Amino acid sequence: MFCTRCGSKLEPTARFCSSCGAPVASASSAYAPPSPPYTDGRLVRPRNNRMIAGVCAAFAQAYGWDVAIVRIVVAVLCLTGVSALAYVIAWIIIPEEPFAPLPPQN
Ligand SMILES: [Zn+2]
Structure with missing residues (x-):
């Protein structure tokens, strides 16, 4: 590699x-690690930390x-009969989180 200013x-x-x-603009300093594919704001139902279907x-x-607040709000709304159907619909629509890659074996 060569200097971009003087060569x-x-x-x-x-x-x-x-x-x-x-x-020197090296490749290592310009490299930014990618964020995990399933925690960047996409709506997926996590496989752990779920109560019923992981919608909350x-x-x-x-x-x-x-x-916890989401669950309380959903539970209260379920008592009114509004969100029980919405929960089932969200259960169907929201995809399940993909399996996390296994940690490297030593
Ligand atoms: Zn130089």
Whole structure:
């Protein structure tokens, strides 16, 4: 690799040019780790931390709500008969979280 300012040859691990002192844009510093695919705001029903079908946990996880508050609100609404049907519909519509990849075995 070469310095983008003066063109001097650089060590692959160099962070600054040894000739002109310009910072080196290395691939490692530009790399940003991707966020987990199922915690970035998508509405999925998590496989753990669920009470019935994970609908409350799905909304809490997707929007950053407290799952306990979501459950209380849903439970109160269920008493009125409004959200019981909505819960079943959400159960059907919201996809289940994909299986998390297994941790690497040593
Ligand atoms: Zn340079």
